[in-house]
Amino acid sequence: MTTADLRNQAASLAERVRAGNPRALARVISMIENADASIRSVMKDLTPVPARARVIGLTGAPGAGKSTVTGALIKAFRQAGVRVAVLAVDPSSPFSGGALLGDRVRMADHATDSGTYIRSMASRGQLGGLAAATPQAVRALEAAGFGVVLLETVGVGQAEVEVASAADSTVVLVVPGMGDDIQAAKAGVLEIADVLVVNKADRPDVQPTVRDLRNMVALSDADWKPPIVTTIGTTGEGIDELVRQLDRHWTWLGETGERDRRRMARASDEVTALALGAARERLAVPGELAARVAAGELAPHDAAAELLASAGL
Amino acid sequence: MTTADLRNQAASLAERVRAGNPRALARVISMIENADASIRSVMKDLTPVPARARVIGLTGAPGAGKSTVTGALIKAFRQAGVRVAVLAVDPSSPFSGGALLGDRVRMADHATDSGTYIRSMASRGQLGGLAAATPQAVRALEAAGFGVVLLETVGVGQAEVEVASAADSTVVLVVPGMGDDIQAAKAGVLEIADVLVVNKADRPDVQPTVRDLRNMVALSDADWKPPIVTTIGTTGEGIDELVRQLDRHWTWLGETGERDRRRMARASDEVTALALGAARERLAVPGELAARVAAGELAPHDAAAELLASAGL
Numbered sequence: 001m002t003t004a005d006l007r008n009q010a011a012s013l014a015e016r017v018r019a020g021n022p023r024a025l026a027r028v029i030s031m032i033e034n035a036d037a038s039i040r041s042v043m044k045d046l047t048p049v050p051a052r053a054r055v056i057g058l059t060g061a062p063g064a065g066k067s068t069v070t071g072a073l074i075k076a077f078r079q080a081g082v083r084v085a086v087l088a089v090d091p092s093s094p095f096s097g098g099a100l101l102g103d104r105v106r107m108a109d110h111a112t113d114s115g116t117y118i119r120s121m122a123s124r125g126q127l128g129g130l131a132a133a134t135p136q137a138v139r140a141l142e143a144a145g146f147g148v149v150l151l152e153t154v155g156v157g158q159a160e161v162e163v164a165s166a167a168d169s170t171v172v173l174v175v176p177g178m179g180d181d182i183q184a185a186k187a188g189v190l191e192i193a194d195v196l197v198v199n200k201a202d203r204p205d206v207q208p209t210v211r212d213l214r215n216m217v218a219l220s221d222a223d224w225k226p227p228i229v230t231t232i233g234t235t236g237e238g239i240d241e242l243v244r245q246l247d248r249h250w251t252w253l254g255e256t257g258e259r260d261r262r263r264m265a266r267a268s269d270e271v272t273a274l275a276l277g278a279a280r281e282r283l284a285v286p287g288e289l290a291a292r293v294a295a296g297e298l299a300p301h302d303a304a305a306e307l308l309a310s311a312g313l
Numbered sequence: 314m315t316t317a318d319l320r321n322q323a324a325s326l327a328e329r330v331r332a333g334n335p336r337a338l339a340r341v342i343s344m345i346e347n348a349d350a351s352i353r354s355v356m357k358d359l360t361p362v363p364a365r366a367r368v369i370g371l372t373g374a375p376g377a378g379k380s381t382v383t384g385a386l387i388k389a390f391r392q393a394g395v396r397v398a399v400l401a402v403d404p405s406s407p408f409s410g411g412a413l414l415g416d417r418v419r420m421a422d423h424a425t426d427s428g429t430y431i432r433s434m435a436s437r438g439q440l441g442g443l444a445a446a447t448p449q450a451v452r453a454l455e456a457a458g459f460g461v462v463l464l465e466t467v468g469v470g471q472a473e474v475e476v477a478s479a480a481d482s483t484v485v486l487v488v489p490g491m492g493d494d495i496q497a498a499k500a501g502v503l504e505i506a507d508v509l510v511v512n513k514a515d516r517p518d519v520q521p522t523v524r525d526l527r528n529m530v531a532l533s534d535a536d537w538k539p540p541i542v543t544t545i546g547t548t549g550e551g552i553d554e555l556v557r558q559l560d561r562h563w564t565w566l567g568e569t570g571e572r573d574r575r576r577m578a579r580a581s582d583e584v585t586a587l588a589l590g591a592a593r594e595r596l597a598v599p600g601e602l603a604a605r606v607a608a609g610e611l612a613p614h615d616a617a618a619e620l621l622a623s624a625g626l
Contacts, residue, residue: 040612044612052608271603
């Protein structure tokens with residue numbers, strides 16, 4: 001195909017995404033995931049997006065019930081007439097191939113509803129790839145007209161924090177009686193949670209867990225104190241309250257200007273990551289330079305300076 | 314202090330590291346951890362290193378007994394007259410502050426032995442920081458004359474793979490009866506293991522676990538098939554065999570040229586990471602550019618291209 005053909009193909013792909021075609025959307029997200037060479041042109045054709053979506057992050061340890069709570073949130077937003085997309089991101093392993101098992105189950109529930117789109121995404125290539133891919137996927141979903149994007153990730157480690165930073169509001173799920181795990185995750189949870197959810201609230205030890213979280217929140221001197229909501233994802237109990245607290249946070253974000261600040265910071269990080277990715281492509285380390293560093297003769301920082309200079313950077 | 318004073322200070326720090334002074338070494342590794350501004354000059358003063366160390370990675374899920382096996386390996390190498398450093402790297406969380414609890418315990422065992430140095434290192438700042446910091450810390454330990462560096466990490470996720478890539482040989486520890494966990498980690502384990510260790514071999518279900526691993530190894534078409542060693546870290550049982558298999562792998566690395574290939578690749582990655590870090594410092598996204606991306610008006614790739622052009626890159 002000629003360059004013009006490729007451009008036309010990208011344009012019609014973008015058009016189909018705008019029309020809400022799920023297969024076109026799936027294709028674009030795969031291109032983003034694989035850092036396909038023509039993604040830049042597709043992203044250009046998807047710009048400007050009609051409106052930014054409200055992005056809600058959902059994270060928690062394996063077994064915290066993220067899938068059922070996500071399912072219940074989909075239902076709640078759909079009942080309010082909002083088109084909802086779910087992006088399930090697995091940053092924990094480059095080996096998973098991106099299949100979160102919950103997907104197919106939940107997909108079946110919503111398969112006939114064109115107002116719902118569910119997709120999982122994994123890290124291909126180097127670490128940091130997801131931090132660049134996630135906001136691009138969100139943008140494609142915005143172009144397709146989704147009003148809410150639920151961003152589901154596992155855990156509260158460094159990678160999850162990066163993914164969570166793509167969200168306007170982040171929900172952290174814990175289950176009752178996690179005890180030590182909560183202790184260990186405390187600092188991390190406080191760092192990223194806008195709303196705390198104690199899921200599986202039909203289990204014992206709900207109150208001690210809630211109390212533990214409340215004490216933790218009380219120590220924070222942040223302007224927004226994360227509310228604590230108890231839910232039972234499987235029955236939908238507490239989901240209305242979760243939606244209410246998310247709405248409250250959304251209003252707070254708007255009134256304080258924090259929403260714009262977060263989105264500016266997010267855009268800035270995204271642009272930096274893409275610029276560095278482009279810079280990386282121009283930086284091929286010559287074998288002779290690598291050999292001198294490998295032999296311990298040349299300091300790596302000096303080799304880096306040589307490399308940048310030789311690339312004209 | 315003048316620039317000349319700072320240079321002199323860095324030089325004398327490097328001198329003390331070369332003399333094997335543990336406090337100077339600790340200070341340099343902290344500087345590496347915190348990406349201190351003067352680390353480049355210190356690394357320059359530490360170059361050339363007298364000899365590259367043999368770097369052995371040790372990884373496994375929490376509870377696999379990494380600390381006891383590391384302790385037993387220290388003992389074995391010390392008995393052979395080799396100076397051993399342990400770098401315990403925690404890539405799982407930016408919040409841990411770098412304290413692996415096992416440290417103080419093991420430190421007490423070897424505190425009076427100047428041929429042993431144990432240090433933990435955590436990720437400060439952005440992801441990928443550890444991938445850059447680890448080889449620098451190894452280099453400082455080489456300058457201090459350590460012949461073997463044991464690189465201990467938790468888990469087998471993406472971050473651990475990056476850390477493991479700094480090792481010449483990687484040992485993956487599992488415990489008997491992990492069943493599903495092994496299933497889940499299989500691909501990852503095979504990807505990075507040079508030697509597989511079934512630790513806590515006094516527990517039931519050792520044989521099924523060994524068989525499971527053997528079947529897995531048999532499917533691999535790699536030139537080096539990871540041997541499977543059973544150990545009891547607490548008593549030291551099986552450690553001699555582990556050392557023997559590590560020696561066998563070390564010989565194989567040398568004979569096939571794989572050692573040089575790995576070290577070249579490692580040096581190349583290290584230089585690229587440092588060059589990108591330096592490039593990042595020159596890339597400040599202007600507010601107006603971030604605002605247009607945040608509003609969805611400008612495609613992020615186009616903003617990145619504008620940024621690179623304006624930085625003269």
